[in-house]
Amino acid sequence: MCTTNTSSSNQNNIFKDLVAHAQAYGFIYPSSEIYDGLQAIYDYGPYGVALKRNIQSFWWQSMTQLQQNIVGIDAAIIMHPTTWKASGHLDGFRDPMVDNKDSQKRYRVDLLIEAHATQLAAQSKAVEAKELVEAMETCLQAADLLGLDKLIQAFKITCPVAKTANWTPVRQFNLMFSTQSGAQNDATTIYLRPETAQGIFVNFLNVQKTARMKIPFGIAQIGKAFRNEIVARQFTFRMREFEQMEMQFFIQPGTEKEWFNYWQKTRLRWYTVLGIPDQKINIHPHKQLAHYAAAAIDIEYDFPFGFKEVEGIHSRTDFDLSNHEKYAKKKMQYFDADAQKHYIPYVIETSAGLDRLVLMVLSNAFIQEGKVATGGAAEPKNRTLLKLPPPLAPIKAAIFPLLKKDGMEEKALAIFDLLKYDFPLVYESNQSIGKRYARQDLIGTPYCITVDHQTLEDETVTIRERDSMVQYRMVIYKVAHLLHETTSIKSLLVQL
Numbered sequence: 001m002c003t004t005n006t007s008s009s010n011q012n013n014i015f016k017d018l019v020a021h022a023q024a025y026g027f028i029y030p031s032s033e034i035y036d037g038l039q040a041i042y043d044y045g046p047y048g049v050a051l052k053r054n055i056q057s058f059w060w061q062s063m064t065q066l067q068q069n070i071v072g073i074d075a076a077i078i079m080h081p082t083t084w085k086a087s088g089h090l091d092g093f094r095d096p097m098v099d100n101k102d103s104q105k106r107y108r109v110d111l112l113i114e115a116h117a118t119q120l121a122a123q124s125k126a127v128e129a130k131e132l133v134e135a136m137e138t139c140l141q142a143a144d145l146l147g148l149d150k151l152i153q154a155f156k157i158t159c160p161v162a163k164t165a166n167w168t169p170v171r172q173f174n175l176m177f178s179t180q181s182g183a184q185n186d187a188t189t190i191y192l193r194p195e196t197a198q199g200i201f202v203n204f205l206n207v208q209k210t211a212r213m214k215i216p217f218g219i220a221q222i223g224k225a226f227r228n229e230i231v232a233r234q235f236t237f238r239m240r241e242f243e244q245m246e247m248q249f250f251i252q253p254g255t256e257k258e259w260f261n262y263w264q265k266t267r268l269r270w271y272t273v274l275g276i277p278d279q280k281i282n283i284h285p286h287k288q289l290a291h292y293a294a295a296a297i298d299i300e301y302d303f304p305f306g307f308k309e310v311e312g313i314h315s316r317t318d319f320d321l322s323n324h325e326k327y328a329k330k331k332m333q334y335f336d337a338d339a340q341k342h343y344i345p346y347v348i349e350t351s352a353g354l355d356r357l358v359l360m361v362l363s364n365a366f367i368q369e370g371k372v373a374t375g376g377a378a379e380p381k382n383r384t385l386l387k388l389p390p391p392l393a394p395i396k397a398a399i400f401p402l403l404k405k406d407g408m409e410e411k412a413l414a415i416f417d418l419l420k421y422d423f424p425l426v427y428e429s430n431q432s433i434g435k436r437y438a439r440q441d442l443i444g445t446p447y448c449i450t451v452d453h454q455t456l457e458d459e460t461v462t463i464r465e466r467d468s469m470v471q472y473r474m475v476i477y478k479v480a481h482l483l484h485e486t487t488s489i490k491s492l493l494v495q496l
């Protein structure tokens with residue numbers, strides 16, 4: 001019991017350090033920070049945006065460029081409001097919430113109950129915890145709000161802030177953000193999309209016809225989605241404005257099991273190539289299915305706060321296309337020339353959250369070493385570093401002149417100019433070389449390249465590697481090749 005508590009409090013500390021690190025070193029800031037921030041909304045800084053774009057490129061290229069039968073689109077965030085009637089979001093996209101009357105805080109009931117179950121498990125009450133979660137799942141499945149009320153009372157669940165059990169009855173809240181479009185007296189209520197998928201469904205025939213796609217084929221999209229999440233915790237894990245990377249794969253009805261398995265396997269391989277160890281990935285099959293799904297799994301990553309979903313794979317049947325056909329009164333049928341028949345295709349969806357993937361990659365890369373360095377004398381004894389896979393690193397190499405004299409600066413700047421068209425670099429000439437290395441470790445730069453006296457004589461530079469801190473000399477003309485081989489997105493794509 002003691003071990004569990006210690007290790008979970010260690011994990012809490014690691015997560016706190018990671019959040020502080022992400023902010024201090026230019027990855028992620030609270031949005032509108034000068035106004036004390038806005039709950040569950042975040043901005044990406046210079047290194048954060050580069051990391052996010054690299055993950056995005058890896059996803060986009062692997063899902064479109066490498067696939068003969070998947071194409072991309074970029075649909076608008078605001079869609080015709082009937083879209084959300086047809087998709088089921090107006091009626092079904094809601095979560096049971098409960099308010100504590102003392103703290104005035106609102107909670108998502110499933111998360112409140114799950115947090116209580118985790119506490120019970122930590123107190124060696126695993127059986128009680130299991131019973132609680134199972135009873136909750138039964139209530140959620142049956143939309144039994146009264147049952148949820150009773151569970152909260154029976155298990156004496158209290159508000160984490162007020163520490164009281166003075167709750168309102170459980171109620172359903174829709175998670176979509178709405179706003180008005182048009183002149184005030186003639187305005188229509190519109191919604192910020194809660195998922196990017198519907199932009200793909202409404203364009204299904206446009207894409208199929210204009211890009212001359214034959215089933216099976218996919219449409220991929222990366223874009224913002226918005227959910228009025230009530231419980232905003234765990235940094236960028238649960239945001240109100242976030243980015244999704246979704247692919248809808250259109251198939252012949254009857255082949256859904258085969259394609260569901262195919263995409264599960266294909267997506268898992270993507271995480272391995274991204275450098276995520278197998279033991280940190282879990283597959284969680286859904287018991288409680290979303291309103292559109294016939295089968296679903298979550299791909300979960302072992303965050304410092306436990307295994308949590310980063311991507312969902314859903315077998316969506318013809319739910320969306322059939323409903324759009326009904327509400328738009330437009331045919332959504334596909335003519336299969338091989339089978340000589342018309343049908344509404346079934347869909348397998350892969351839906352990843354880009355912000356959660358950034359947090360996953362950061363969590364996996366964040367290392368606090370307390371060891372004696374093995375590199376040069378200038379190396380620090382303790383160091384914090386981001387062991388990012390080099391193709392995801394925001395900066396691929398830092399170029400340093402050892403000293404600001406004897407032409408070393410000019411030479412270092414010439415190397416910077418030579419490489420800058422192909423790689424994001426930084427040039428740094430201030431402070432000791434050890435401090436410059438340490439700074440690059442903190443943002444995850446895989447290579448530091450130093451120009452010294454010997455460079456001026458034989459055109460070689462010192463390369464210092466981030467992870468091993470090993471140093472070696474290399475002729476300048478070979479550096480571009482090294483960076484290309486180890487830091488390009490291509491170096492990941494070829495492993496898929």
Ligand code: ATP
Nearest residue numbers: 229237238239242309310311312351352353355356
């Ligand atoms: P959760 O159960 O955590 O609320 P979900 O099952 O509702 O997530 P999906 O609707 O399947 O999520 O969305 C697909 C992906 O979008 C998720 O796997 C996640 O990575 C991402 N995502 C969903 N909601 C958020 C959010 N509020 N903030 C950041 N990413 C999100």
